[in-house]
Amino acid sequence: MTTDFDIAVVGAGIVGAAIARLLGGTSLTVALIEARDDVGDGTSKANTAILHTGFDATPGTLEARLVARGYAMLGDYAAATGIPVERTGALLVAWTDEQLQTLPALRGKAERNGYTGCELIESDEVYRRVPALGPGALGGLTVPGESITCTWTTNLALAIDAVNRGVTLLRGRRVTGVEVGPDATRLTCAGGDVTARWVVNAAGLGADVLDGLFGHARFTVTPRRGELFVFDKLARPLAPCIVLPVPSKAGKGVLISPTIYGNVMLGPTAEDLEDRTATGTSERGLAFLLDRGRELMPQLLEEEVTATYAGLRAAIDRDDYLIDVDALHRYVLVGGIRSTGLTAGMAIAEHVGGLLGEALDLTPRPYLPDPPRMPNLGEAGVRPYQDAARIDADPEYGRIVCFCERVTRGEIRDAYRSPIPPADLDGLRRRTRAMNGRCQGFYCGAQLAALSGSPGDFS
Amino acid sequence: MIERVRVAVVGGGPAGLTAAAALARRLGDGVLVLEREAETGGIPRHSDHLGYGLRDLRRFVSGPAYARRLTSAASTAGARLATSASVTGWAGDRALEVTSPDGRRVVEADAIVLATGARERPRPARRIPGDRPDGVYTTGQLQQLVHLYHRDIGKRAVIVGAELVSWSAVLTLRHAGCRPVLMTTPDSYAPFRLTGRVAFGVPVLARTRVVAVNGRSRVTSVDVEDLRTGRHHRVPCDTVVFTADWIPEHELARTGGLVLDAGTRGPRVDTGLATSRPGVFAAGNLLHPVDTADMAALDGRHVAATVLAHLDGSASVTAGPQLNCEAPLRWVAPQLIRAGGPVPVRGQLQLWTSQFRALPHVVAVQDGRRIGSVRLPWPAAPGRVFRVPFSLVAGADPTGGPVTIDLAGFGHSQRRTRRV
């Protein structure tokens, strides 16, 4: 069997893209294989986009370690690439005596996780920080390090970086079969088979199925749906920081968070499903969130809803990541990256690199390209429409085509000219914010459909 | 860069263009219209059917023809029309931040007219669950796709809503070869009282609402709930048009800190269309979501007189009583009467009701005293503005408390059945 690549990474979500980027910095040849037509079109596109400190992770777990490490790594990488991050901080709010009594223990847990920034605050301080909270808050715990970011830009930056480092990105290639040979593994894919010496399984919701194709039967992924509301930007002053519930056995609970795009988010729900493609919202889920929202922040419910969506967490039947090297089959499983993978992605890659380093030479290549400079989608930074010098140099940055989100024709053009251009209108949304605003296309939808239908105009 | 003008008009739709034409007759190129689209004209640009211009131009023309006429009237009068020019915020009490391909600039004006219109609530704003497939539109988006970009729409459409604009959607769908198979509306008033009644050749299901949109990549169906029985049934379709359910395009009004009206959600204005901030005025559907284009245009003409009085320093600034309304009335515009101020456009108040009344009896009460009452020969119907002569409240005591407008004969039980 001739071998196309030294390593194939399956799945171009945050985790797969981060791993491919790391491996792409060595002298190995690497493929990044993605079933969908775009990178970051799975769970990595639909989360709450919080850069977690890991304060509430279970101490001693791999997840706790990698979240804390990933927090620092992604923070640095964001500064280098222009991935927007807002250091808003978070506030855990106790609404019952029982919750109030848990707060000191949570602070202790944070300290065991190496996070020492938490402070207990009284009820009036809670209201001073978030005046719009509904009545009944008894006290709170601050987590000043919790931050918000843009999951789309993160995934795209990692994938573009990987491609710039020489990784071959293969989109629209679902792996449906695996044949492990003595020197190489053949991956059967719609759109063309791929052979590689090593395979990394970063297939998210599909990781157990792919694991099964390697002959394992060690875990099952349960899609745990999280539904979310995004409220209008005019609501943003109501949420100066992330408002977290006190975690319970039932999960992390419903939060209210500012988004990096200047909106306010309410969610997520947590509901185990069977269908791994069920990314729709449900009447029950939305009604539940509205009820919670009405208690947490009644004023928020007076504002317009800009979007609703749902993401599926890849939950598995254990309480930690499942990362394992099967040297015999030259195969690595990266599974169960359930609800912290955006934050931990780069640290997961580093960890996988450490494990693989025992079998492969992962010495970094000299003269790696600089990390890509990403367009700023963050509301707190300067956007092209606000940048007089930039518009003077290129008037297309002054031609706004999506009015609600203030996306210019120059940014649309740049997206199509980038190393990983969008495959469809949704891909364009994730790269530019176009059509993500309050009108949802009433004003701009037709023009954007026309622009995305003839991307040749930009090349 | 800073540019100084006498009057800046934000929005080049029927209201803004008509205001600009009237102002430019006095102020010439001291009037600047800032329009974010590549062409002026507002919504009529892409509403390619007859039905425009009756009350303002005394003509009956198509939307695009109407948009062209208003554009040429404003530029002939001497106003400057800046297109692809978005107003993105405020740089002072009467100063606007503007982005266009010509650059980023601040426009300072002696007076500002906000005429930013209204939009239909899209599906997420109506909090309707389900998948997020292609083929789901508002009428505004649908009409641009069909009339400006000549795109193919699907073959079977469900129309959500049964207001004037919904019929406009029907015309556009037919033009595009897409069959409207159902119109659904929670309302039950006279024209649609019979379930399954056919209007314009489209079956109308009154007292129903869409509870889910289905389909992974393209819409395959919607689930419709019968509000009387609670039963759901599935309607196959490849296109869904969310019509009406208007919200003013009020971002600038809000970020500018203007007092808003809780009913219209637009800025609160007096009968001369002055807002709570001196020198800032408003006109069109921003103030009354939603009336027909000719009424927006007449607002434009009306506000021009107030703006000129402000520039001359002869504006009346006396406070006066506020107008409120009671359910089933949802809003009234304008909302403030000033002593010595003008009567409103066409001498009428605009109101919006959520329940049908064939021969409405409207009363006005101030400080516990009935100050006016009128029985109208025309109906009050949901989904369209309902007009009441200003004489209803003309007897209000200028120094008295708020005036409440109510439909007589509405008990409390009915009042509680407000929109949910």
Ligand SMILES: Cc1cc2nc3c(=O)[nH]c(=O)nc-3n(C[C@H](O)[C@H](O)[C@H](O)COP(=O)(O)OP(=O)(O)OC[C@H]3O[C@@H](n4cnc5c(N)ncnc54)[C@H](O)[C@@H]3O)c2cc1C
């Ligand atoms: C509601 C919600 C909120 C969350 N909030 C946060 C948060 O605030 N902060 C945080 O850090 N994390 C958060 N997470 C978690 C985070 O989103 C995930 O951990 C992360 O996106 C996982 O990335 P991934 O690359 O493992 O998976 P994915 O993004 O799902 O990527 C896997 C990819 O593999 C592809 N694939 C699958 N099978 C195959 C195959 N056979 N062949 C080829 N390709 C295949 C898929 O198409 C997919 O693109 C949240 C998750 C959810 C659902």
Ligand SMILES: Cc1cc2nc3c(=O)[nH]c(=O)nc-3n(C[C@H](O)[C@H](O)[C@H](O)COP(=O)(O)OP(=O)(O)OC[C@H]3O[C@@H](n4cnc5c(N)ncnc54)[C@H](O)[C@@H]3O)c2cc1C
């Ligand atoms: C599908 C449809 C069919 C209709 N059919 C009819 C009909 O047959 N007859 C009829 O009389 N009426 C009809 N109407 C109603 C009519 O279109 C409106 O009444 C009329 O357009 C309102 O005028 P306006 O000037 O208030 O707002 P608009 O027409 O909405 O104009 C507002 C303008 O402001 C601009 N703008 C907004 N914000 C900014 C900003 N920040 N910076 C710069 N520019 C900005 C917008 O781009 C827009 O051009 C219809 C409406 C719809 C949606």
